[in-house]
Amino acid sequence: MTYLSRADLLVVGRIATLAGEAGLGWVEALAVGEGRVLAAGPLAEVGVLVTRGTRWLRIPDGHVVAPAVTDAHIHFLEAAVTADEIDLEGTTTMEEALAIVARAHEARVRAGDRAGWLFGHGWLADRWGRLPAAGALEAVAPGRPIALWAHDHHARWMSPAALAACGIDAGTPDPPGGMVGRDADGQPSGVLFEHATRIGVEAVPRPTSERLAEAVVRHADRLAALGIAGVHDPGATAPDPTLEGGLLVYRRLAAAGRLLLRVHAGVRDEQLETAVAAGLHSGEGVAPADPGDPQARLSAARFRVGWLKLFGDGSVGSRTAAMLEPYAADPGGRAFPAGPRGRLLESRERMIERVTAAAEAGIATMIHAIGDGAVRTTLDAFAAVTAERLADLPYRPRIEHAQLIHPDDVGRFGRLGVVASLQPVQLRSDETIMRRAWGDRTRHAFALASLEATGGLLAFGTDAPVEPADPWPGIAMAVTRQAAEWGDGVPPSTPEESITLDRALRAATSGPWRAARDELGGRLVAGSPADLVVLDAAVIDEPVRPGGALALARPRLTLLDGEERYREAGFDA
Numbered sequence: 422m423t424y425l426s427r428a429d430l431l432v433v434g435r436i437a438t439l440a441g442e443a444g445l446g447w448v449e450a451l452a453v454g455e456g457r458v459l460a461a462g463p464l465a466e467v468g469v470l471v472t473r474g475t476r477w478l479r480i481p482d483g484h485v486v487a488p489a490v491t492d493a494h495i496h497f498l499e500a501a502v503t504a505d506e507i508d509l510e511g512t513t514t515m516e517e518a519l520a521i522v523a524r525a526h527e528a529r530v531r532a533g534d535r536a537g538w539l540f541g542h543g544w545l546a547d548r549w550g551r552l553p554a555a556g557a558l559e560a561v562a563p564g565r566p567i568a569l570w571a572h573d574h575h576a577r578w579m580s581p582a583a584l585a586a587c588g589i590d591a592g593t594p595d596p597p598g599g600m601v602g603r604d605a606d607g608q609p610s611g612v613l614f615e616h617a618t619r620i621g622v623e624a625v626p627r628p629t630s631e632r633l634a635e636a637v638v639r640h641a642d643r644l645a646a647l648g649i650a651g652v653h654d655p656g657a658t659a660p661d662p663t664l665e666g667g668l669l670v671y672r673r674l675a676a677a678g679r680l681l682l683r684v685h686a687g688v689r690d691e692q693l694e695t696a697v698a699a700g701l702h703s704g705e706g707v708a709p710a711d712p713g714d715p716q717a718r719l720s721a722a723r724f725r726v727g728w729l730k731l732f733g734d735g736s737v738g739s740r741t742a743a744m745l746e747p748y749a750a751d752p753g754g755r756a757f758p759a760g761p762r763g764r765l766l767e768s769r770e771r772m773i774e775r776v777t778a779a780a781e782a783g784i785a786t787m788i789h790a791i792g793d794g795a796v797r798t799t800l801d802a803f804a805a806v807t808a809e810r811l812a813d814l815p816y817r818p819r820i821e822h823a824q825l826i827h828p829d830d831v832g833r834f835g836r837l838g839v840v841a842s843l844q845p846v847q848l849r850s851d852e853t854i855m856r857r858a859w860g861d862r863t864r865h866a867f868a869l870a871s872l873e874a875t876g877g878l879l880a881f882g883t884d885a886p887v888e889p890a891d892p893w894p895g896i897a898m899a900v901t902r903q904a905a906e907w908g909d910g911v912p913p914s915t916p917e918e919s920i921t922l923d924r925a926l927r928a929a930t931s932g933p934w935r936a937a938r939d940e941l942g943g944r945l946v947a948g949s950p951a952d953l954v955v956l957d958a959a960v961i962d963e964p965v966r967p968g969g970a971l972a973l974a975r976p977r978l979t980l981l982d983g984e985e986r987y988r989e990a991g992f993d994a
C-alpha cells in the first residue's frame with residue numbers, strides 16, 4: 422500500500438477479487454484511485470486510504486462484486502454493424518428465412534430503394550436440413566443483391582444479382598481455401614464457402630469509417646450492460662488490407678477520448694504487411710489527442726494492438742473443419758464441400774512463415790482451428806517456431822475455438838504455452854451438430870478440464886455475432902455442460918470436462934488478460950484496473966444449473982476504470 426495514494430472511491434461489500442490461483446478471493450473493501458485498485462482487504466486496513474473527497478459505494482445485501490468480463494474472441498465491429506441487419510437466427514426452415522428477407526425487401530422498396538444491397542446473417546443448414554439456393558432469394562426479392570452469412574460466418578448465401586456483382590459464374594474456379602457451391606450442371610448454387618466469400622468482394626459496399634465508429638460507441642454501451650469491460654477483436658470477416666475498416670477505427674476513437682471499452686484490435690493475414698510497414702506491434706497503444714485531459718488519457722490507454730489472426734480451417738456446421746478422421750456420413754446425404762475430412766485453409770509451412778514474419782515485427786499470432794486436424798497442425802506450427810521467439814513477444818500465442826482436440830494433443834497447450842481461446846457457449850448450439858458430424862469423437866469436444874489439468878490457459882469469448890455477446894450463458898455452460906434450451910432429460914455433454922465456477926469466471930476475466938501477459942487485469946488486487954460488476958449474490962451463491970442465476974446473470978452496475986458505465990434503473994448503491 423503506497424502511503425501517498427488517496428482513494429477516489431471506496432467499495433464496501435462482498436467482493437470476489439479472484440486473487441491468486443484458485444477460489445474467489447473474498448474481501449470486504451476495495452480502494453480505487455485514478456482508475457486502479459489501490460488496495461483490497463478488510464475495511465479496517467483499506468479504510469486508511471479514505472479522505473474527505475472519497476466517494477463510498479456500499480454494495481447492498483444480496484449483491485456481490487466481481488471483476489468485469491473481457492471477451493477474448495468477439496468480432497466486435499462486425500457485431501456492432503450487423504446489429505442493424507437481417508437476422509435469420511433461430512429460423513427452422515428456409516421458407517421462414519425467405520419470409521424475413523421478403524419483408525426486408527418490401528420495406529426497402531417502399532422507401533424507394535429497389536436494387537440496393539441487403540445484408541444479414543444467422544441461417545443454419547443443419548437446422549434447415551438442406552443448403553439454401555440463389556434462386557429462392559430471386560423469387561422473393563427480384564433483382565436485388567443480397568448477401569447472408571451463415572450462423573458460423575463460414576459460408577455466405579448470395580442472390581443471383583449478388584453473384585453477378587462479384588463476377589461469379591460457372592467459369593469461376595474455386596480459390597485457394599474456398600469452395601463455390603455448385604449445382605449438378607456446374608452453375609453456382611448461391612452458397613460460397615470459406616475464402617470463396619472473398620471473390621469479387623470489392624464490389625460489395627462497405628460501411629464508412631464514420632459509420633463504424635458510431636456503431637462502436639453504441640455497441641460498447643450494450644456490452645457494458647452485459648458486464649463486459651474489454652474485447653479482443655480478431656478482425657471483421659470481410660477482407661481489408663488497409664486497416665481502415667478495423668484497427669484504425671478503434672485507434673482514432675481511443676486517441677479522441679471516445680473509446681469506452683478496452684480493445685485489443687487484431688491484424689488480419691492480408692493486413693500484416695501494412696501493419697509491419699506502419700511499425701505496429703502487439704501491445705502498442707496510442708497517444709491521447711489532448712494529454713492534459715484525464716478522460717482522454719484513460720480512453721487512449723484502452724486501445725492496444727492485438728494479435729495477427731490466421732485461419733487454420735473452417736467450421737463444423739459447414740463441415741469445413743479439418744479432421745484427422747473422416748466426418749460421419751451425413752444423414753441427409755449432403756456432400757462435404759471440403760472433402761470427407763474437411764480441409765486445412767493454411768499449410769503448416771505457411772503458418773510457420775506467417776507466425777515468424779509477425780514475430781520478427783513483435784506481433785503475436787492467433788490461429789483459428791476447430792477440427793482436431795487443424796488443431797494438431799496449428800500446434801505443430803507453433804512448436805516449429807522457436808520457443809524463445811514466442812517467449813519474447815509481448816503476448817502469448819493462441820488457438821481460437823480448439824473445439825475438438827485429439828487427446829494426444831491436449832497437453833501440448835500447456836507445454837507450448839499456447840492459450841486455448843474457447844467459446845463454451847457454442848456447446849449450446851453445436852452439441853447436436855457435433856454429434857452428427859463427429860459421432861463419438863464429440864466426447865473430446867470443449868476439453869476444458871483436461872486443458873486446465875495439463876497447465877493450459879483458458880480464455881473465454883462468445884464469437885459474437887456468431888453467438889450473442891452475452892457472456893454469462895457460456896460461463897455457466899463451462900460448469901454445467903448442459904443448456905436449459907436442450908429441454909428436460911438431455912444429459913450433460915461429457916460432464917468430466919466441466920470446470921468449477923471460480924475457474925470459469927477466471928477464464929472470462931483474468932484469462933484474456935493473461936493471454937496478453939498481464940497478471941493484474943481481470944482481478945481486483947492492488948494495481949488492477951478498476952473494471953468491476955455488481956451482480957445478484959445468487960449468481961455466485963446458487964449451485965450452478967442450466968437456466969440458473971449464473972446463466973441468466975445481469976449486472977446491476979458496471980464500472981470501467983472506476984467510473985460508472987452502466988447502472989440498472991432503480992439500482993441503489
Ligand SMILES: [Zn+2]
Nearest residue numbers: 494496655884
Ligand atoms: Zn470468430
